[in-house]
Amino acid sequence: xxxxxxxxxxxxxxxxxxxxxxxxxxxxxxxxxxxxxxxxxxxxxxxxxxxxxxxxxxxxxxxxxxxxxxxxxxxxxxxxxxxxxxxxxxxxxxxxxxxxxxxxxxxxxxxxxxxxxxxxxxxxxxxxxxxxxxxxxxxxxxxxxxxxxxxxxxxxxxxxxxxxxxxxxxxxxxxxxxxxxxxxxxxxxxxxxxxxxxxxxxxxxxxxxxxxxxxxxxxxxxxxxxxxxxxxxxxxxxxxxxxxxxxxxxxxxxxxxxxxxxxxxxxxxxxxxxxxxxxxxxxxxxxxxxxxxx
Amino acid sequence: xxxxxxxxxxxxxxxxxxxxxxxxxxxxxxxxxxxxxxxxxxxxxxxxxxxxxxxxxxxxxxxxxxxxxxxxxxxxxxxxxxxxxxxxxxxxxxxxxxxxxxxxxxxxxxxxxxxxxxxxxxxxxxxxxxxxxxxxxxxxxxxxxxxxxxxxxxxxxxxxxxxxxxxxxxxxxxxxxxxxxxxxxxxxxxxxxxxxxxxxxxxxxxxxxxxxxxxxxxxxxxxxxxxxxxxxxxxxxxxxxxxxxxxxxxxxxxxxxxxxxxxxxxxxxxxxxxxxxxxxxxxxxxxxxxxxxxxxxxxxxxxxxxxxxxxxxxxxxxxxxxxxxxxxxxx
Numbered sequence: 001x002x003x004x005x006x007x008x009x010x011x012x013x014x015x016x017x018x019x020x021x022x023x024x025x026x027x028x029x030x031x032x033x034x035x036x037x038x039x040x041x042x043x044x045x046x047x048x049x050x051x052x053x054x055x056x057x058x059x060x061x062x063x064x065x066x067x068x069x070x071x072x073x074x075x076x077x078x079x080x081x082x083x084x085x086x087x088x089x090x091x092x093x094x095x096x097x098x099x100x101x102x103x104x105x106x107x108x109x110x111x112x113x114x115x116x117x118x119x120x121x122x123x124x125x126x127x128x129x130x131x132x133x134x135x136x137x138x139x140x141x142x143x144x145x146x147x148x149x150x151x152x153x154x155x156x157x158x159x160x161x162x163x164x165x166x167x168x169x170x171x172x173x174x175x176x177x178x179x180x181x182x183x184x185x186x187x188x189x190x191x192x193x194x195x196x197x198x199x200x201x202x203x204x205x206x207x208x209x210x211x212x213x214x215x216x217x218x219x220x221x222x223x224x225x226x227x228x229x230x231x232x233x234x235x236x237x238x239x240x241x242x243x244x245x246x247x248x249x250x251x252x253x254x255x256x257x258x259x260x261x262x263x264x265x266x267x268x269x270x271x272x273x274x275x276x277x278x279x280x281x282x283x284x285x286x287x288x289x290x291x292x293x294x
Numbered sequence: 295x296x297x298x299x300x301x302x303x304x305x306x307x308x309x310x311x312x313x314x315x316x317x318x319x320x321x322x323x324x325x326x327x328x329x330x331x332x333x334x335x336x337x338x339x340x341x342x343x344x345x346x347x348x349x350x351x352x353x354x355x356x357x358x359x360x361x362x363x364x365x366x367x368x369x370x371x372x373x374x375x376x377x378x379x380x381x382x383x384x385x386x387x388x389x390x391x392x393x394x395x396x397x398x399x400x401x402x403x404x405x406x407x408x409x410x411x412x413x414x415x416x417x418x419x420x421x422x423x424x425x426x427x428x429x430x431x432x433x434x435x436x437x438x439x440x441x442x443x444x445x446x447x448x449x450x451x452x453x454x455x456x457x458x459x460x461x462x463x464x465x466x467x468x469x470x471x472x473x474x475x476x477x478x479x480x481x482x483x484x485x486x487x488x489x490x491x492x493x494x495x496x497x498x499x500x501x502x503x504x505x506x507x508x509x510x511x512x513x514x515x516x517x518x519x520x521x522x523x524x525x526x527x528x529x530x531x532x533x534x535x536x537x538x539x540x541x542x543x544x545x546x547x548x549x550x551x552x553x554x555x556x557x558x559x560x561x562x563x564x565x566x567x568x569x570x571x572x573x574x575x576x577x578x579x580x581x582x583x584x585x586x587x588x589x590x591x592x593x594x595x596x597x598x599x600x601x602x603x604x605x606x607x608x609x610x611x612x613x614x615x616x617x618x619x620x621x622x623x624x625x
Contacts, residue, residue, distance in 0.1 A: 072466055073416045074442050082418075098391075099418030102425070118412070118468055118482065120362035123392025127426065141471040141480055149365035176470040179437035179619035182540060186532045191625040207539045208531045209510040215530060216472070218539065223465070225475055282478070288507055289475035 001239050001246060001266065003259055004031035004166065007068035007094070008250035009174060009219060011198035014044040020250070021057050027256045028263050031245060032057055035068035035085065037096055037114075037174075039181070039220045040078045041194065047084040054091050068094040071116040072177040072221065092134075101131050110134040115168055116177070120146075122153040125163075135164040137247065140173045143286035144234065148241055164244040170232070170258050171249025172204070172217050173225035173289070182207075182218040191221075202252055214277070215290075227280040227290055232258075232272050234284060235265035295555065296562040297586060298356065298455065299579050302334040302569055307344050309572040314583025317354035319387060320344055321485075321568060326374040328360045328389075328411055329568040330485030338377060345381040354384040358568075360409035361485045362390045372396050379404050387433065388412075389468060391426075398427040407431040407455070411468035411481065415442075417449050424451050431455055431561065435467045436546065440554060440620045447558040456555065459578055460566020461611060462546040462618050463487075464526055472525055477507045488524045495520075504528070521612055543612030549582075549598045551620060552589050574609055581605050 005024055012020070024032050034057070035050050036042050045053065050067060058065040067085050070078060079099060086093050086103045095101045096114040104111040112135040113119055113128050119136060128136070138147055147167070154160040184194035186205055198204075204217035204224060214226035231238065231246070238246055248258050264270075274281060274292050285293035299315035301307035310318045321327025323335040336344055341357075348355040357378035363371035371393045378386055379401050386404060388394045389411035397406055408414050408423045410433040423429045431453040434443060447454055465472070473487045474480035481487050492507040502514045504523035511528035514520045521527065521543040530539040546566070548555070555563065563586075565578050581602045589596045607615050618624055 071469070072413075072437065073419075074438055076417070076445060079416055079418055097416075097419060098412075098414070098422040099416050102418045102422040116469060118362055118389075118391070120390065120482070121365050121368050121392050123363065123368055123395055124390060125392075127391050127395050139471070139482070141474045141483065146365050153366065173471075173475070175475055176465040176472050177437075178465045178540075179439070179625045180464060180541070181625065186535075186539065190623050192622055205532055210513060210529065210531055210536060211510050212531075213509060215476075215509060218532065223472060223540070283474070286478070288478040289471065290509075 002030040002244060003263055004033060004245050004247045005029040005255060006247045006249040007033040007035050007037050009038055009222065010202055010204060011042045012202055013199060017045060021053060023256060025057050025061050028259045029063065031064045031066060033066045033068045033094055037068050037071055038222045040070060047081050051088045066092045066094050066112060068114065069096055069100050071096040073097055073099055105131045113137065115140050115174060122150055122157060125154060126159060129159060129162050133163055135166055137166040137168060140168050141283050141289065144237060144284050145286060151242060166245035166247055167238055167243050169246040169248060170230055171228055171251055173229045174222055175225055176223040178221050181221050183220050186218060225289065227278055230274055230279045230281055231284055232262060235262060236269060295560060295586065297582050298562050298564045299575060300565055300568040301575065302329065304340055304343060306572040306575045308347055309576045310579050311348060311351055311353050313576050313579035315579050317356055318348055319356040319358050321358045322374050325485045326361055326371050327358045328481050328485045331569050334569060341377065341381045356385040356387050357383040358387040358409065359393060360387055360389040360411045362482045363393055368392065394427040405430045407433060409433055410435050413466050413468040417446060420450050420452060436463055437466045437619050439622050440551065444558050447560060453561040455562035455564055456560050457546060458548045458563035458565060459606060460545055462544055462616065464541045476509055476525055493523055544614045544616045545610035546618045547606050547615035548617060548620060549585050549602060552585060553596055556589065577605055577609055
């Protein structure tokens with residue numbers, strides 16, 4: 001099994017992004033995703049900068065670099081940027097909206113179907129395969145049993161060898177997307193005058209219940225889980241299911257440590273009790289996402 | 295422009311038609327639709343009756359099959375398509391790519407609409423559905439501004455339908471797992487958001503508390519109106535500031551956009567609320583019918599009447615309405 005570093009979902013200054021990916025280059029990740037997936041107003045790096053960064057990360061390294069693309073695309077200008085990224089000529093692209101699937105199909109190029117593509121069953125998987133999908137990351141709300149069922153069906157249908165399967169395994173979960181910017185709202189600004197305030201919250205902004213429970217993280221137009229999803233104890237299960245890649249979501253603090261820890265599970269498996277006020281794994285176990293099955 | 299009204303049962307459907315709906319949309323009594331609530335929706339017998347009632351009056355019936363088919367249980371969604379076609383539905387409203395594929399192949403002559411749950415917000419995504427499943431119409435999510443809807447309407451190869459009135463979903467529909475994160479059940483998988491079985495009300499010293507699967511959603515003082523604890527409409531704390539961090543209890547109301555929507559060539563305005571009572575359907579259908587007819591009679595002097603707004607506000611969450619994302623300031 002391989003391990004990937006997912007795209008950073010947060011808004012960081014350009015210098016921080018560059019130094020982060022320098023670190024990523026020497027990390028234990030096999031695959032590195034980079035690119036803006038949340039908000040088109042975040043322009044510390046523009047399309048050409050992301051492509052250039054992809055070249056720098058790929059240079060003299062044995063890592064596969066993938067360019068991740070936006071999830072909620074609402075304007076022709078955003079589609080233009082998306083087309084530029086899709087037609088980069090060198091790197092595989094992660095589609096997070098069916099617009100990117102359409103564009104990659106037109107370009108006759110293979111793509112990764114990211115977590116925001118609603119692929120819940122074999123019939124959908126088969127349509128995406130026909131469009132050129134070569135790797136699939138299931139929606140984060142789905143369970144291990146659900147995945148098992150689809151992969152079995154894919155096996156029976158004789159298509160399992162046509163795609164790699166990746167699972168979001170660690171980090172704050174991307175849960176929802178809105179027209180509204182909740183970070184701007186938290187500073188009492190409208191989105192049109194957001195002053196790019198997400199940049200002040202490199203790990204998003206905590207939204208707690210009035211009892212102090214960490215419910216969600218506000219990240220611009222995206223709402224994330226308040227707890228970090230952690231499948232560290234499921235690495236063996238992932239392997240047994242035939243999952244090809246486990247994704248560690250980029251995070252300023254811990255992602256590189258987690259990559260090593262996850263990788264170590266292959267050779268020296270250990271059980272890590274999860275921390276009930278910071279971590280969760282409910283989705284995998286088909287219970288409320290924010291809860292824990294130890 | 296078609297007035298498309300919701301119906302969660304036969305009385306609501308009849309009320310909608312009798313009060314001016316051009317078309318009604320309904321769902322089946324299982325998890326194949328996004329309003330899968332106890333006591334709601336249509337079994338096979340009721341489905342046929344609904345079809346008869348609508349068609350005898352020269353109106354149209356749309357059947358919503360708008361959750362995502364479960365792995366290993368796709369037959370249920372295919373069966374729903376078969377049933378809808380068998381009773382003579384005029385259109386299938388579908389969210390799942392796999393289900394659309396089935397419908398397009400098996401029933402190429404039955405009109406297919408892309409459900410709002412498919413999150414189709416741009417031209418390339420519309421092309422995806424047009425090219426692959428020859429859909430007739432796309433229902434736009436409630437995340438686009440009027441300007442963005444106008445741009446899309448100019449270039450779209452298929453007809454567009456928009457939401458006109460009802461509970462406001464503030465996230466891109468079909469792309470929100472907040473409910474399953476908190477309860478294990480989401481619109482995509484189960485056809486319900488913030489399901490009632492997880493709701494708990496409790497009088498405490500600090501006030502009346504509403505909880506969803508034990509998470510505190512809101513706490514009301516005695517002078518405040520308590521609303522259903524839809525999780526995105528509660529009060530939360532961000533850096534010691536307690537407020538409606540995502541959205542206030544409010545409903546979408548776009549009466550004042552009628553002239554613009556007409557000018558853009560939007561083919562249908564949709565009223566939300568299959569879970570609401572026949573009385574709700576009656577009031578909304580009647581009000582919207584009046585407004586649309588008034589516009590048609592005299593487009594140049596169309597003005598929204600205060601009484602219409604009042605009627606709709608009374609039917610709204612928190613008794614207040616908004617233009618939502620159509621108005622950029624909301625965003």
